[in-house]
Amino acid sequence: MPLLKVENITTTYPVGKGWFGPLKHLHAVRDVSFHIEKGETLGLVGESGCGKSSLGRTLIRLEKAQSGKAVFDRTNIFSLNSSELRKFRRRFQMIFQDPYASLNPRMSVRSAIDEVLRVHSALSKEQRERRLASLLEMVGLDPSHADRYPHQFSGGQRQRICIARALAVEPDLIVADEPVSSLDVSVQAQIINLLQEIQNKTGIAYLFIAHDLAVVEHISRRIMVMYLGRIVEIGESRSIIRNPAHPYTMALISAVPAIDRGTGRKRIILPGDVPSPLNPPKGCPFHPRCPAATGRCSKEEPPLALSMNGKEHYSACFYRDDFYGKMSVLSGN
Amino acid sequence: MKEKILQIENLSIAFSVGGEILPAVDSLSFSVSKGEILAIVGESGCGKTVSCLSFARLLPEPPTIYTSGSIIFPTGTSAGKNILSMSAREIRKIRGKKISYVFQEPSVSLNPVFRIYDQIAEVICLRDDEADDVREEVIYLLSKVGIPDPASKMKAYPHELSGGMQQRAMIAMALAGKPDLLVADEPTTALDVTIQAQILELIKNIRDESGMAVIIVTHNLGIVSEMADNVMVMYAGHLVEKGPASDIAKSPLHPYTKALISAVPQFGHEMEKLNTIPGTVPSPSKYPKGCRFYGRCSLADSLGHDEKRLCAENIPILHETKARFCRCHYSK
Numbered sequence: 001m002p003l004l005k006v007e008n009i010t011t012t013y014p015v016g017k018g019w020f021g022p023l024k025h026l027h028a029v030r031d032v033s034f035h036i037e038k039g040e041t042l043g044l045v046g047e048s049g050c051g052k053s054s055l056g057r058t059l060i061r062l063e064k065a066q067s068g069k070a071v072f073d074r075t076n077i078f079s080l081n082s083s084e085l086r087k088f089r090r091r092f093q094m095i096f097q098d099p100y101a102s103l104n105p106r107m108s109v110r111s112a113i114d115e116v117l118r119v120h121s122a123l124s125k126e127q128r129e130r131r132l133a134s135l136l137e138m139v140g141l142d143p144s145h146a147d148r149y150p151h152q153f154s155g156g157q158r159q160r161i162c163i164a165r166a167l168a169v170e171p172d173l174i175v176a177d178e179p180v181s182s183l184d185v186s187v188q189a190q191i192i193n194l195l196q197e198i199q200n201k202t203g204i205a206y207l208f209i210a211h212d213l214a215v216v217e218h219i220s221r222r223i224m225v226m227y228l229g230r231i232v233e234i235g236e237s238r239s240i241i242r243n244p245a246h247p248y249t250m251a252l253i254s255a256v257p258a259i260d261r262g263t264g265r266k267r268i269i270l271p272g273d274v275p276s277p278l279n280p281p282k283g284c285p286f287h288p289r290c291p292a293a294t295g296r297c298s299k300e301e302p303p304l305a306l307s308m309n310g311k312e313h314y315s316a317c318f319y320r321d322d323f324y325g326k327m328s329v330l331s332g333n
Numbered sequence: 334m335k336e337k338i339l340q341i342e343n344l345s346i347a348f349s350v351g352g353e354i355l356p357a358v359d360s361l362s363f364s365v366s367k368g369e370i371l372a373i374v375g376e377s378g379c380g381k382t383v384s385c386l387s388f389a390r391l392l393p394e395p396p397t398i399y400t401s402g403s404i405i406f407p408t409g410t411s412a413g414k415n416i417l418s419m420s421a422r423e424i425r426k427i428r429g430k431k432i433s434y435v436f437q438e439p440s441v442s443l444n445p446v447f448r449i450y451d452q453i454a455e456v457i458c459l460r461d462d463e464a465d466d467v468r469e470e471v472i473y474l475l476s477k478v479g480i481p482d483p484a485s486k487m488k489a490y491p492h493e494l495s496g497g498m499q500q501r502a503m504i505a506m507a508l509a510g511k512p513d514l515l516v517a518d519e520p521t522t523a524l525d526v527t528i529q530a531q532i533l534e535l536i537k538n539i540r541d542e543s544g545m546a547v548i549i550v551t552h553n554l555g556i557v558s559e560m561a562d563n564v565m566v567m568y569a570g571h572l573v574e575k576g577p578a579s580d581i582a583k584s585p586l587h588p589y590t591k592a593l594i595s596a597v598p599q600f601g602h603e604m605e606k607l608n609t610i611p612g613t614v615p616s617p618s619k620y621p622k623g624c625r626f627y628g629r630c631s632l633a634d635s636l637g638h639d640e641k642r643l644c645a646e647n648i649p650i651l652h653e654t655k656a657r658f659c660r661c662h663y664s665k
Contacts, residue, residue: 047525048496154613184376185552186610189596193607211525214555218598218607241601255530257555258600259582269534270527272481273495 002035003172003205004059004092009033009068011051011058015278026278028054030229032068033304036173039203043220043237045213045252047274051229052209056175059207060092061085073172090120093166097178099158103150109136109161110146116168135164138201139194156187160194167198175207180215192219213256217241222312225249228277228285231304232316239310245320247292284317292319335366338513338546339388344402346383348617349395355617357383359570360401362651365514370540370547372561372578374554374593378614380570381550385516388548389428390416407431407513430460433507437519439499443491449475449502450487456509474505478535497528501535508539515539518550533560554597558582566590569614569625571648576657586659588632623647624662632663 011029028051036042046052057063059070061077070077072091080088096102103112110132117128133143139160150158159179166174176195180188196219198204210216216223217237224234225248233246244250251268270289275281281288287297296318307313307320317323346358358380365371373381386392388404404416406427416424436442444452453471457464464470475483478501491499500520507515517536521529537560540547549560557564557578564581566574566589574587585591595608612629615621627633627644636644640663649662 047527156613185554185593186376186596187613189607189609192598193609196606213526214598214600217600218604238603251527253600255526256600257529257533257553257559259554259558259594259597267530267534269530273497273528274525 003038003073004036005069005071006035006059007033007069007071009055009058009070010066011054011063012066024278027229027280028277029058029065032226032229032231034224034231034234036205036207038172039199039205040222041199041206041208041220043216043223044207044209044226045211045216045223046226047211049274049277050226051277052226053177054229055226056094056177056207056209060089060094060175062094090169091171092173092175093169093171095159095162095166095174095176095179097181099155099162099182100150102162103158105150108147108149109141109164112161113165113168116165120169131168135168138167138198139164140190154187155183156190159183159191163191163194163198167202167204170202171204173205173207175209177209178211179208181210181212188215195219213241213252214258225252228274228280230285230316231314232286233314234304235307235310235313235315239313243309243313243324245307245309245313245315245323246286246317247290247323248286249315250323251291294318335368337364337366338407340364340403340405341384341388342403342405344384344387344404345400346380346387346392347398347400349398353618354398356400356620357570357617358387361572362402363565363572363575365546365548367513367546368540368544369563370537370549370561372557372564373548373550373567374552374557374564375567376552376593376614378569378616379567381567382518384567385434385518385548385550388416388514388516389432389434390419390424391428391434429456429507429512430510431512432514432516433510433512435500435503435507435515435517435520438523439496439503440491442503443499445491448488448490449494453487453502453506453509456506460510470509471505474509475502477508477539478502478505479531480505496524497531500524500528500532504532504535504539508543511543512545514546514548516548516550519552520549521556522551522553529556536560554582554594555600566593569620570617571625571660572651572658573626573660574658575651580657586657586664587626587661588630588664589626592629592631621645624649624660632661636663 009029009032012025012027015024015026032055044052054063058065065078113132113135114128117123117131123131132146136143136146141160180191183191208219220237223237223240225232227248233240233249244253251270254268272289283299284297284302287293302316302318304314304316307315309324341361341363344361348355348357361384375381399417405413406416407413450471453474454467457467457470471487472483475487480486480498480501521532536547551557561578564578565572568589574590581590585594592608592610596610598607610629621627623645633641633644643662649660651658651660
C-alpha cells in the first residue's frame with residue numbers, strides 16, 4: 001500500500017476582479033492524482049507558476065483543496081479537523097526554499113527545535129536535550145552551536161537547521177519545496193547528500209520539488225512533470241529522462257545546459273511563455289507552444305494514460321507513443 | 334588572434350569597511366577580444382560581480398578602493414584609456430554606451446514607473462542626441478530581442494511583462510547604446526529553464542550578428558560549456574583557472590574547478606553520491622596566508638607535511654601551460 005495516495009486534487013485561489021466584477025478562480029492545481037511509496041523520493045518538476053508549490057502545500061494542508069482526496073496511511077488528510085490535523089502533522093513535514101525566511105530570527109536553534117519536540121512529543125527535558133544533540137549531529141551541525149541564532153549561520157547551515165527541525169518529529173514524509181535552489185553548487189551537493197543519507201537511515205519518503213532537472217534526476221526514483229496545474233508526465237526517472245513521452249518534457253530536458261554533452265544535439269526552443277493559469281488554453285494546455293501539436297490538441301484535452309516508453313510511465317499526450325526513441329539527448333544527437 | 338577590446342592588468346579591488354581594508358579582488362589580469370564570449374564562474378562571494386562592476390566604475394567610491402592595476406578600454410586603439418584614471422564625465426560616455434550591463438533580476442533593474450518605451454528611448458537619446466527615429470529604433474530593438482508585437486508592448490509598464498519578457502527588454506536597453514562589450518551578470522538565474530534557453534540563444538545570436546564581446550557571469554557550469562569560448566574560474570578574489578571552455582569542462586586543472594564540476598549532478602549519469610567541497614568560501618577578513626583554497630582542497634589532503642606547508646604559506650602564481658592558466662602549486 002502506498003504511503004500517500006492522492007486522488008483528483010484541485011486547488012483554486014479566488015482572484016478578485018474589482019468591487020463589482022465577478023470573483024474569478026485561478027486553478028493552480030487541476031485534477032491531480034498520484035501516489036508516493038514508503039521510503040521513495042518522488043521528484044516534481046515544472047516551470048514557475050505550474051502549480052508545483054501549490055500542490056506541495058495542498059498536500060500538507062497549508063492550502064485548502066477544492067476537491068479530491070489525499071489518503072495518508074489510511075487517513076484522508078483533507079477530512080481531518082484542526083485538532084486531529086495538528087496531531088497528524090507530525091507524520092509529514094515541509095522544508096522551504098529560503099531557509100532564512102523559514103526560521104524565526106529571534107529563536108536560537110535550541111528553542112526552535114525544542115518547541116517542536118515540546119508540542120509533538122512527551123519527552124522529558126533531558127530526553128529533549130539529548131534528542132536535540134542527536135538531531136544536530138545527524139544534519140552535520142556542531143551541537144555546541146545550539147544556542148546560536150539563524151543569522152550566525154551560513155545559507156547551507158540554515159537549511160540544515162530546517163531539515164533538523166523537520167526531522168524532529170520523525171515524519172514519514174517530507175515535502176521539500178526547492179530546498180537547494182538558493183544555495184551555491186558546492187553547498188547544494190552537501191544538502192542533497194545529506195537528504196539521501198537521512199533517507200537511507202530512516203526510510204523517510206520525499207516529495208522533492210525543484211526546477212533543476214539534473215538535481216531531480218539525481219535524487220528521485222520517480223519523476224512527475226507539471227504544466228499549468230496538470231501532471232503531463234509521470235514515471236521512473238530513468239524512463240522519463242531517456243525516453244520522455246511528452247513534448248514538454250522533451251523541451252525541458254533539451255533546455256538543461258549540460259557540461260559534457262555532444263555538440264550535435266539539437267535544442268528545442270519553446271516559443272512564448274507559460275500561459276496564465278487564469279485563462280488556460282482550450283484542449284491540451286501545452287498546445288500553443290508545442291512543436292508537435294495538431295488540430296485535435298486544441299479541441300480535446302488528452303488524459304494521463306500509460307505509455308509504452310516504460311512500465312508505470314504515464315503521459316498526457318495523444319501522440320505519446322510516437323516519440324519512442326526519438327529523443328536521445330544523452331547520446332548527443 | 335582577434336583584436337582585443339578590454340584589457341585588465343593586475344587589478345586589485347578592496348573595500349574599506351570600518352577602518353579595515355577588505356580585499357575583494359586580487360591581481361586580476363585578463364583580456365577580452367571582439368566577438369568573444371568569456372564566462373566568469375565561481376561561488377557567491379568570490380569576486381565575480383565586483384570585477385564586472387569595476388569595468389564601468391559602477392562600484393561606489395568610497396568604500397571601494399582600486400589598490401592597483403588598470404582597465405584599458407577600448408584596447409588597441411588610440412582612444413584606449415585607463416578607465417580607472419578617467420574623470421566622471423569621461424566615464425559617462427562609456428557607461429551604457431560602449432559597455433552595457435544586463436543584471437540578474439530584471440524586475441529590479443527596470444524602473445517600475447516608466448514605460449518600456451521611455452526607458453529604451455532614454456538610452457538612444459543619450460547615445461545620440463540628434464536621433465530622430467527614436468520610436469522606430471525602439472520597435473526595431475524590441476523585435477530583435479524577440480518581443481512579439483513590439484509596437485504595443487513598448488507601451489507596457491515593467492510589471493505587465495513576464496520575467497522572460499522583462500529580461501528581453503533589459504537586453505534591448507543594453508543594445509540600444511550599441512555597446513562594444515555586453516556584461517551579463519547572471520542573466521538567466523531568475524528565469525525558468527525553457528526561458529533561459531531562449532535568452533542564451535538570443536545573446537549568442539546578437540553576438541554573431543554584431544560582433545560585440547560578451548562577458549557572462551554565472552555559477553552554472555552547463556551554461557559555460559554551451560555558451561562560452563573562454564572561461565575564468567574565480568575563488569575568493571583570485572583568478573584560479575583560465576582557458577578555453579571545452580578544455581576546462583573536459584579536463585579541469587585546478588582542484589577547485591574539479592570539485593565544482595563534480596559537485597553538480599550530471600544530467601543522464603547515474604551517480605551514487607555527489608562530490609562535496611567541505612566548508613565554505615572564507616570571508617575577505619579571514620583569507621588564509623597561502624593558497625586561498627587550502628583547507629578545502631582535496632589535493633592538499635593527499636600531500637605530505639612539507640608539501641602542505643608550501644600551500645599554507647605561499648600564494649601560488651598563475652602558471653601558463655598551452656594557453657591554459659592555473660593557480661596551484663601542484664596541479665599544472
